[in-house]
Amino acid sequence: MSDHVMNRRHFVKLSAGAALAGVRCRSARRRPNILFIMSDDHACQAVSCYNSRINRTPNIDRIAAEGVRFSNSFCTNAICAPGRATLLTGTYSHMNGQIDNKVTFDGNQPTFIKILQAAGYETALVGKWHLKSDPTGFDYWNILPDQGHYYTPDFIEMGVKSRRKGYVTDLTTDIALGWLDQRKGDKPFCLLLHHKAPHRNWMPAPRHYPFNRNARFPVPENFFDDYSGRSAAAREQEMEIARHMLLCNDLKIPLTPAELSTPEGQSDERIWRSSYERLTPEQRQAWDAAYQPIIDDFRSRSLKGRELALWKYQRYLEDYTATVAAVDENIGRVLDYLDTAGLRQDTLVIYTSDNGFFLGEHGWFDKRFMYEESLRTPLVIRYPRGIAPGRLCEEMALNIDLAPTFLDYAGVAIPEEIQGESLRPVLSGQPPTHWRQSFYYHYYEYPGAHMVKRHYG
Numbered sequence: 001m002s003d004h005v006m007n008r009r010h011f012v013k014l015s016a017g018a019a020l021a022g023v024r025c026r027s028a029r030r031r032p033n034i035l036f037i038m039s040d041d042h043a044c045q046a047v048s049c050y051n052s053r054i055n056r057t058p059n060i061d062r063i064a065a066e067g068v069r070f071s072n073s074f075c076t077n078a079i080c081a082p083g084r085a086t087l088l089t090g091t092y093s094h095m096n097g098q099i100d101n102k103v104t105f106d107g108n109q110p111t112f113i114k115i116l117q118a119a120g121y122e123t124a125l126v127g128k129w130h131l132k133s134d135p136t137g138f139d140y141w142n143i144l145p146d147q148g149h150y151y152t153p154d155f156i157e158m159g160v161k162s163r164r165k166g167y168v169t170d171l172t173t174d175i176a177l178g179w180l181d182q183r184k185g186d187k188p189f190c191l192l193l194h195h196k197a198p199h200r201n202w203m204p205a206p207r208h209y210p211f212n213r214n215a216r217f218p219v220p221e222n223f224f225d226d227y228s229g230r231s232a233a234a235r236e237q238e239m240e241i242a243r244h245m246l247l248c249n250d251l252k253i254p255l256t257p258a259e260l261s262t263p264e265g266q267s268d269e270r271i272w273r274s275s276y277e278r279l280t281p282e283q284r285q286a287w288d289a290a291y292q293p294i295i296d297d298f299r300s301r302s303l304k305g306r307e308l309a310l311w312k313y314q315r316y317l318e319d320y321t322a323t324v325a326a327v328d329e330n331i332g333r334v335l336d337y338l339d340t341a342g343l344r345q346d347t348l349v350i351y352t353s354d355n356g357f358f359l360g361e362h363g364w365f366d367k368r369f370m371y372e373e374s375l376r377t378p379l380v381i382r383y384p385r386g387i388a389p390g391r392l393c394e395e396m397a398l399n400i401d402l403a404p405t406f407l408d409y410a411g412v413a414i415p416e417e418i419q420g421e422s423l424r425p426v427l428s429g430q431p432p433t434h435w436r437q438s439f440y441y442h443y444y445e446y447p448g449a450h451m452v453k454r455h456y457g
Contacts, residue, residue, distance in 0.1 A: 152165055
């Protein structure tokens, strides 16, 4: 039997014991509700409390102003599924087994949500899951299959799949608020609210079609990076805006017959159709009216070389920031609900992203590389009853720290096998003397999408 399997079984015993101890030995203090909001691919560069030069996020900023903003928050494997497995387990990818997006998550292993559920919390998950296996440890779950779609998305509610009319960020929030509203009894809750946006292919809500349209986004100084002095991996990736961003699916420009005659063009068109055909006739009419001027302008220019690359960059950020706007608006809806329902004081609210994202730095989009833009994540935390507002925290925080933090605030013992550290002492303004000064990062998915080589550091 491998050490990994033995450790996992030991963790199960510890987790069950810790949960029962938490139930029996619960302190008299009020246990907080936990609302964990996570988006997908939201870069710090697109959060205004992180000094964004490209957009404003007033509701995320509100959490920071009423709580703590971490300036050094990082993920340990910048890709979707591993980030979610790390969140649940508090362990690195090589320990929980979710090394890439291809693996199916082992839902039998212990997670913080199971421990909270055993300790008397009411638990729910709404939105993106992306771990292939069914969620475990949740009293209620309603998830998007795979990556989900922006328009008329499918949801799987407790194993039953259905299609909903509307925009995914609004619908995900609607479902989460509906679950909060129907709760009965006095159990504390732990709700994981996971947004699809702003994941590729960045389709804005109709109300945001004009958002940042025709804005002139500042171009990163290294946008035309030639990768000199670095390994071949930096040159051989497939995530350059100039060379690899899809004209149709990513930038919403219908292809000409000549462009459609190539295998690449046919693939691009097919991917786009899978999204576009989900729009209702009314939505499609509004979409076409909003995007036709962009299409006409592009086709009239015959752009090439650097000018084409810069046009793609501007077009990319228009839609990316517009999808972020819907996330921020819906965070505002949830914060307002907590206020109205009298839950503000007793709810620990966390906002983060599963990883960072390149917004033109090095000429790239996507994530994966162990570069600052990719592995740095926004992290803002508010808890009026227990965290002083308006603080900047410079201590290093990792995504493996979230599980033990939740358990700590819930008054439940943290199993030894969890590799992260509770952020509660840091949030209280009294970090341990010997807080971490480094961390481990490992990216595994090669060969795969974007062809970023395996690496660690």
